[in-house]
Amino acid sequence: MAAAIAALRTDPAVKVLLLERADRPGKKILVTGNGRCNLSNSEMDIPSCYNGEAMHYKSVLRDFGDDIGFFRSLGLLTRTDEEGRVYPMSGQASSVLDALRFALSAAGAEIVCSAEVTRVESVSGSFSVHTADGRRFTSSEVIISAGSPAGVHGYENQNLFGSLRRMNIRIKEFSPALVQLTVKDLPAQLRGTRVRAVASLGNDREGRVSRTGEVQFGDGYISGICVMDLSRFYDGKTQKKLSLDMCPEMTAGELENFIADAISSRPDSDAAAVLSGIVPKAVGETVLKRCCRDLYKRKAGSLSPEEISQTASMLKSLCFTVTGKGGFKSAQICTGGVEGLERSSLMAPEVPGLYFCGEIVDVDGECGGYNLHWAWTSGRAAGTAAIGRLHQDQ
Numbered sequence: 001m002a003a004a005i006a007a008l009r010t011d012p013a014v015k016v017l018l019l020e021r022a023d024r025p026g027k028k029i030l031v032t033g034n035g036r037c038n039l040s041n042s043e044m045d046i047p048s049c050y051n052g053e054a055m056h057y058k059s060v061l062r063d064f065g066d067d068i069g070f071f072r073s074l075g076l077l078t079r080t081d082e083e084g085r086v087y088p089m090s091g092q093a094s095s096v097l098d099a100l101r102f103a104l105s106a107a108g109a110e111i112v113c114s115a116e117v118t119r120v121e122s123v124s125g126s127f128s129v130h131t132a133d134g135r136r137f138t139s140s141e142v143i144i145s146a147g148s149p150a151g152v153h154g155y156e157n158q159n160l161f162g163s164l165r166r167m168n169i170r171i172k173e174f175s176p177a178l179v180q181l182t183v184k185d186l187p188a189q190l191r192g193t194r195v196r197a198v199a200s201l202g203n204d205r206e207g208r209v210s211r212t213g214e215v216q217f218g219d220g221y222i223s224g225i226c227v228m229d230l231s232r233f234y235d236g237k238t239q240k241k242l243s244l245d246m247c248p249e250m251t252a253g254e255l256e257n258f259i260a261d262a263i264s265s266r267p268d269s270d271a272a273a274v275l276s277g278i279v280p281k282a283v284g285e286t287v288l289k290r291c292c293r294d295l296y297k298r299k300a301g302s303l304s305p306e307e308i309s310q311t312a313s314m315l316k317s318l319c320f321t322v323t324g325k326g327g328f329k330s331a332q333i334c335t336g337g338v339e340g341l342e343r344s345s346l347m348a349p350e351v352p353g354l355y356f357c358g359e360i361v362d363v364d365g366e367c368g369g370y371n372l373h374w375a376w377t378s379g380r381a382a383g384t385a386a387i388g389r390l391h392q393d394q
């Protein structure tokens, strides 16, 4: 949709046709940001916010990155929260979709829904685009923005991808990302609990990645934005360690002293009650049970210096064994996709006139509006470049 708008803004006389498999375009926008659509982020450090081939397209992210201005020009005001996340002022994702749809129809784009593209072929300098119901469209420039299997029920597209591979387009296999991690040793009592922590995946030997934020414990899985951000670094197959530092502001020694002081002021409290000044009760009990089975039942004053030290260490590193991750349906985005496009136009170097944008490209961002930012930005870059090439050819 962003690509079509950019193409028509570059040349209002050009004929733009948008083929959409669903009954209307842009439906995924409605579920983003819990229905509020976190459409961008004001903090834009590419190496720390994006993965995949994002650095290769840094000029696209730089030159077409003004989402707030883009949406303002479509009649949509935004507001930015204290963490830089940009939302529509209305607080409703439907406002974002409406703004795009109205702009498309005002600019004169033709939208054909229930049109699943199954094949794209390059035929003597132009393209034949075939749909599942036997229709064929011809165009000198084609932009493919078919997304990924993330969050979609029954994303097939084997035929479309097969036709792209026949044109030597390189496509890296999709893998779910921004998804919960399945863990095998999660106590039932933690279910439904949330805690702020630095979550780290891996160990010193194999490499460790860390993210900070709210961790949510579920039924056999751990989620929360920081854990979902870590999921792109996990292959979903091998066992890995996830450790949570629930008191990152203090060293283990400082925490040990703090617990010892708290115990000396109320030695007759339950040990778990002393920890409730640091973490939620269910987390405190889990920590004590992990240190020693009966510790959580004992009075705080009975804890030995070693047990206090062990408790502090456990609060700094509560570990779980990750055995898998959620599938495509529960993922917000995917890693993988089309690789090696031209860095500023997103055109396939092997197939002049064929462009890609959005999640189908091998770029994935962290939670916080970065993936939609890539979708609008790459779409506008591809739409603008396609019309530039069209004019060059004429």
Ligand SMILES: Cc1cc2nc3c(=O)[nH]c(=O)nc-3n(C[C@H](O)[C@H](O)[C@H](O)COP(=O)(O)OP(=O)(O)OC[C@H]3O[C@@H](n4cnc5c(N)ncnc54)[C@H](O)[C@@H]3O)c2cc1C
Pocket (backbone or CB within 6 Å): 019, 020, 021, 022, 024, 025, 026, 027, 028, 029, 031, 032, 033, 034, 037, 038, 039, 040, 115, 116, 117, 118, 145, 146, 147, 148, 150, 151, 152, 157, 160, 331, 332, 333, 357, 358, 359, 360, 368, 369, 370, 371, 372, 373, 375
């Ligand atoms: C639950 C959820 C919440 C999210 N929240 C956020 C958020 O708050 N902020 C953020 O930045 N990102 C968020 N994302 C990610 C974001 O939605 C995607 O990165 C973004 O939608 C990608 O845009 P796209 O246009 O590339 O792909 P899509 O939005 O997936 O659009 C692709 C379109 O192509 C159509 N299509 C596919 N194949 C064909 C075909 N063969 N023929 C014709 N049409 C086809 C599809 O029907 C679809 O309409 C979220 C994702 C999910 C699942």
